[in-house]
Amino acid sequence: MRPSLTWVPRLTLAALLLPVGAGLWGVIAPLLGLVHIAGADPDQAIADLLAWPGLTDASALSITSGFGATLMALALVVLILSQLHGTRGLAVLRRLLSPLLSMPHAAAAFGLAFLIAPSGWIARLFSPWATGWAQPPDLLILNDPWGIALTLGLAVKEAPFLLLMSLAALGQIRAGQSLLIARALGHSLSGAWLKTVFPAVYRQIRLPVYVVLAYSMTVVDVAMILGPTLPTTLSVQILRWMSDPDLSLRLLGAAGALLQLALVIGALAVWWVGEHLIAALGRRWITSGARSHGIGLLRPIASGLGTASAAVVLTGIAGLLVWSFAGQWSFPDALPAPLTLRNWQRFGPALGAPIQETAIIALTTTLIALILCIGSLEAEARHNLRPTTRAMALLYLPLLVPQIAFLPGLQVLLLNWGLTSGRWVVILSHLVFVIPYVFLSLSDPWRAWDRRYGTVGRALGASPNRVLFRIRLPMLLTPILTAAAVGCAVSVGQYLPTLLAGGGRIATLTTEAVALTSGGNRRAIGVYGIAQTCAALIPFAIALTLPRILFRNRRALRPE
Amino acid sequence: MKRITAALAATLLATTAMAQPDPTNWESVLEEARGQTVYWNAWGGSTTTNDFIAWVGDRVAEEYDVTLEHVKLTDTADAVARVLAEQQAGKNEGGAVDIIWLNGENFASMKRQDLLFGPFAEQLPNWQYVDTAGKTVQTDFTIPTDGYESPWAMAQVVFMYDTADIDAPLPSMNAILEWAQAHPGRFTYPQPPDFLGATFLKQALLDLTDDPAPLMQPATPETFDKVTAPLWDFLDKLTPVLWRQGQAYPQTGPQQIQLMNDGEIDLAISFSPGEASTAIANFELPDTVRTYVLDKGTLGNASYLAIPYNANAAAGAMVVANFILSPEAQAHGLDPLNLGYGTVLDMKTLSDEQKAAFDAIELGMATLTPAELGTALPEPHPSWMEMLKAEWTTRYGVK
Numbered sequence: 001m002r003p004s005l006t007w008v009p010r011l012t013l014a015a016l017l018l019p020v021g022a023g024l025w026g027v028i029a030p031l032l033g034l035v036h037i038a039g040a041d042p043d044q045a046i047a048d049l050l051a052w053p054g055l056t057d058a059s060a061l062s063i064t065s066g067f068g069a070t071l072m073a074l075a076l077v078v079l080i081l082s083q084l085h086g087t088r089g090l091a092v093l094r095r096l097l098s099p100l101l102s103m104p105h106a107a108a109a110f111g112l113a114f115l116i117a118p119s120g121w122i123a124r125l126f127s128p129w130a131t132g133w134a135q136p137p138d139l140l141i142l143n144d145p146w147g148i149a150l151t152l153g154l155a156v157k158e159a160p161f162l163l164l165m166s167l168a169a170l171g172q173i174r175a176g177q178s179l180l181i182a183r184a185l186g187h188s189l190s191g192a193w194l195k196t197v198f199p200a201v202y203r204q205i206r207l208p209v210y211v212v213l214a215y216s217m218t219v220v221d222v223a224m225i226l227g228p229t230l231p232t233t234l235s236v237q238i239l240r241w242m243s244d245p246d247l248s249l250r251l252l253g254a255a256g257a258l259l260q261l262a263l264v265i266g267a268l269a270v271w272w273v274g275e276h277l278i279a280a281l282g283r284r285w286i287t288s289g290a291r292s293h294g295i296g297l298l299r300p301i302a303s304g305l306g307t308a309s310a311a312v313v314l315t316g317i318a319g320l321l322v323w324s325f326a327g328q329w330s331f332p333d334a335l336p337a338p339l340t341l342r343n344w345q346r347f348g349p350a351l352g353a354p355i356q357e358t359a360i361i362a363l364t365t366t367l368i369a370l371i372l373c374i375g376s377l378e379a380e381a382r383h384n385l386r387p388t389t390r391a392m393a394l395l396y397l398p399l400l401v402p403q404i405a406f407l408p409g410l411q412v413l414l415l416n417w418g419l420t421s422g423r424w425v426v427i428l429s430h431l432v433f434v435i436p437y438v439f440l441s442l443s444d445p446w447r448a449w450d451r452r453y454g455t456v457g458r459a460l461g462a463s464p465n466r467v468l469f470r471i472r473l474p475m476l477l478t479p480i481l482t483a484a485a486v487g488c489a490v491s492v493g494q495y496l497p498t499l500l501a502g503g504g505r506i507a508t509l510t511t512e513a514v515a516l517t518s519g520g521n522r523r524a525i526g527v528y529g530i531a532q533t534c535a536a537l538i539p540f541a542i543a544l545t546l547p548r549i550l551f552r553n554r555r556a557l558r559p560e
Numbered sequence: 561m562k563r564i565t566a567a568l569a570a571t572l573l574a575t576t577a578m579a580q581p582d583p584t585n586w587e588s589v590l591e592e593a594r595g596q597t598v599y600w601n602a603w604g605g606s607t608t609t610n611d612f613i614a615w616v617g618d619r620v621a622e623e624y625d626v627t628l629e630h631v632k633l634t635d636t637a638d639a640v641a642r643v644l645a646e647q648q649a650g651k652n653e654g655g656a657v658d659i660i661w662l663n664g665e666n667f668a669s670m671k672r673q674d675l676l677f678g679p680f681a682e683q684l685p686n687w688q689y690v691d692t693a694g695k696t697v698q699t700d701f702t703i704p705t706d707g708y709e710s711p712w713a714m715a716q717v718v719f720m721y722d723t724a725d726i727d728a729p730l731p732s733m734n735a736i737l738e739w740a741q742a743h744p745g746r747f748t749y750p751q752p753p754d755f756l757g758a759t760f761l762k763q764a765l766l767d768l769t770d771d772p773a774p775l776m777q778p779a780t781p782e783t784f785d786k787v788t789a790p791l792w793d794f795l796d797k798l799t800p801v802l803w804r805q806g807q808a809y810p811q812t813g814p815q816q817i818q819l820m821n822d823g824e825i826d827l828a829i830s831f832s833p834g835e836a837s838t839a840i841a842n843f844e845l846p847d848t849v850r851t852y853v854l855d856k857g858t859l860g861n862a863s864y865l866a867i868p869y870n871a872n873a874a875a876g877a878m879v880v881a882n883f884i885l886s887p888e889a890q891a892h893g894l895d896p897l898n899l900g901y902g903t904v905l906d907m908k909t910l911s912d913e914q915k916a917a918f919d920a921i922e923l924g925m926a927t928l929t930p931a932e933l934g935t936a937l938p939e940p941h942p943s944w945m946e947m948l949k950a951e952w953t954t955r956y957g958v959k
Contacts, residue, residue: 053953053954053957053958054957054958057958117822118824119819119822119823119824135823135824136822136823136824138744138745138746138803138804138805138824140804140805140807140808142808143808144807144808145807145808228808229751229808229809229811230751230807230808230809230956230957230958231957231958243634243635243637243638243641244637244641326843327843328843328846329843330821330822330823330846331822331823331824332823340843346607346611347607349614350610350614503642503656505599505631505656507631507632511632512604512632514634515604515605515632515633515634516604516605516607520605520810520811520812520814520815520816520817520818521606521607521814521818521844522818523607523842523843523844524607
């Protein structure tokens with residue numbers, strides 16, 4: 001009798017959905033008066049929210065930065081793929097994807113902030129010889145009230161994610177054949193791509209696009225660094241209310257969280273309607289048979305924008321690195337006058353504890369996520385289960401529900417139940433975000449594994465478990481390590497779950513780095529930002545090198 | 561029967577007393593503190609204070625076997641919120657917060673809501689060195705401390721200016737306004753409700769008002785409108801000539817210093833007379849920066865340490881508070897190479913050897929002498945700060 005594994009997918013879904021469900025309940029229940037928060041009156045909280053003078057601006061910012069960043073990121077990806085399909089330029093961008101993706105949002109935002117500020121690196125490089133600026137100009141670039149810096153920052157950071165998802169989708173559709181036929185009919189390469197390949201790709205990356213939209217509307221750490229301050233975005237304001245000494249403001253925060261959730265649902269609905277409108281127009285354009293030759297001229301723009309957006313993030317990180325070694329560095333010097341090890345000597349020793357905490361949380365979370373995902377995939381294989389579309393949508397749910405909408409609720413519930421927050425609660429909250437990425441990263445290679453190896457093994461008398469542990473897992477080591485690296489990077493980058501579930505007591509590299517921005521010491525931020533980036537990159541490096549060493553005489557098992 | 565009740569009551573009292581360390585019996589405090597881990601909740605945005613807290617941690621570990629963990633806050637109010645939440649959840653012992661760096665409104669709020677352990681401050685062995693006569697260390701923003709918080713550093717408002725861009729100090733708020741109008745975009749202050757930003761508002765109010773007496777009483781809507789009218793008039797003129805025309809503000813004091821180092825602004829407020837010298841030593845400000853105080857004087861106050869009523873390691877927390885009052889720690893903190901904070905000790909109480917450690921400290925090129933700093937102006941009642949922050953946010957906090 002084989003042990004049944006059907007409970008593993010259920011447990012995995014529970015790990016995903018229970019915290020989200022409980023968190024949403026923790027937001028809604030106190031507002032309905034079902035859970036009592038001392039000194040707080042639900043009606044008063046809603047009235048206070050509506051009376052908050054920044055409400056209109058903050059809500060508008062959430063919408064404009066969300067739509068703006070998503071549209072720009074998607075447009076960039078479509079431009080790159082349609083113009084650079086099959087070129088060497090795309091291969092280069094593809095190789096840059098892992099570092100771009102794994103870079104924590106906060107580190108990327110610090111880097112960007114220093115790059116584009118009026119006293120930033122770009123201005124320094126061109127001053128005073130080209131600009132004539134002996135002093136930085138009084139220009140409102142960062143923290144502008146319209147959220148332009150925030151939107152651009154999010155767009156360049158989200159584009160790699162959409163590009164990765166599109167490349168994965170391209171692998172599943174027969175792009176080459178469609179292109180060949182369309183080109184034979186006289187379409188230009190990019191015209192053919194837009195008309196025949198893009199609709200199929202978009203259907204596959206729809207959920208990731210929704211994730212980007214929901215994320216960009218509600219992000220907290222990036223908004224704290226690049227976003228406006230008069231007022232802030234709604235999500236940052238909710239966080240402030242949730243951490244005010246006046247507990248009755250918790251309920252105001254909950255009301256804000258509910259409004260934020262409603263805004264996200266509304267935006268997703270608007271996007272969905274927009275999709276259908278564009279699809280209808282697009283279908284007319286495709287079936288009209290018009291040959292659009294002019295599109296090919298966009299190629300230099302595509303390579304230019306693609307390179308620029310990657311360069312902005314990578315140069316930002318280079319800026320952090322330089323700051324971490326900087327002595328006195330005044331405007332308009334392009335580089336610091338003395339380079340010094342002092343910053344690392346000063347801040348380095350204090351890195352030990354947060355590095356350890358970050359590693360414990362990331363490794364435990366990733367290990368649990370891997371066990372759950374492999375268990376689910378193995379259950380799928382052994383019991384011939386097919387994941388339904390609905391189950392896949394559930395996998396995306398934690399990524400679609402804004403963190404700022406359900407994490408405060410989780411905090412309210414923990415408090416109400418008198419539970420201490422701590423490392424385990426942080427790990428459970430990280431799991432919610434790590435599981436989907438690990439699963440998405442692992443499922444395709446897992447399902448693509450040639451099951452005849454297993455059949456042979458079984459025929460030779462091996463038990464299903466022996467087949468799993470001796471054949472399938474070793475053969476899939478490369479994708480498993482990659483999934484683990486993705487999981488670690490996701491965990492390392494989490495700010496809000498660590499802060500709220502950890503009760504402020506769990507100090508990881510990311511919480512320390514974001515706390516330091518409230519200070520503004522660029523040298524310290526440089527040291528922490530670099531440490532944070534390394535923490536996210538090292539697992540990728542291991543995932544790339546370990547199989548090369550282990551499989552030095554098994555060429556087909558090595559990563560490309 | 562009566563005797564049994566009395567005995568029972570005595571046992572009960574003894575057990576409650578057992579649960580709370582007794583500061584008058586210092587030996588037992590030291591004994592209980594051994595091996596404890598103390599969570600110090602303090603703002604984590606300043607790397608120099610972070611370094612100082614780490615140094616204190618090393619020293620109390622060596623000396624008293626107490627482990628000190630710095631919980632880095634983005635706002636002190638977070639720690640107050642935590643204690644309050646624990647009280648409301650009925651968690652009356654084993655709390656998450658052992659010691660908090662606070663003053664003013666946070667202390668007033670915790671004291672009012674009975675969230676504090678104590679009184680303990682005046683029983684600490686090193687209290688003997690504290691300058692209770694010459695420094696305001698027993699009232700905090702007009703509220704008596706009653707031994708519920710222990711002072712650890714003196715602060716006074718100074719203005720930092722870059723001598724490369726400004727020839728002479730600007731001795732009053734009106735002089736600052738005139739200068740800013742002639743040099744638009746070169747001055748700003750941290751965005752209230754930030755602590756330093758709110759301090760700028762209070763400092764401006766004190767400088768602009770003719771009669772500061774109402775500020776020592778709790779604010780009422782009537783006195784607030786009357787007394788603050790000149791302040792809003794001043795800010796209405798100042799805001800359009802601020803950095804970024806007042807459309808963005810630095811969020812904290814250190815961000816403001818970064819702006820000065822980047823050459824974006826020429827004048828900035830500071831609540832620590834030694835901060836500029838410390839920043840110059842750390843390459844965080846150009847060495848052309850100097851400090852000054854306004855002609856009518858500037859605000860001053862003390863920073864305190866308080867222990868929540870449900871602290872898990874109250875004994876360890878008292879050991880930390882006591883160590884910070886030691887001449888060794890106070891001299892370390894006064895040195896601008898470390899922290900540059902003013903001491904709360906009275907030099908007359910120290911031995912010659914202890915005093916020599918203070919005399920040996922180079923205050924730094926940008927630090928004023930005690931005589932130049934003059935007598936600090938007292939802090940207004942905390943209610944003023946609350947109302948100033950709220951009013952500022954309504955007027956300027958939303959574009």
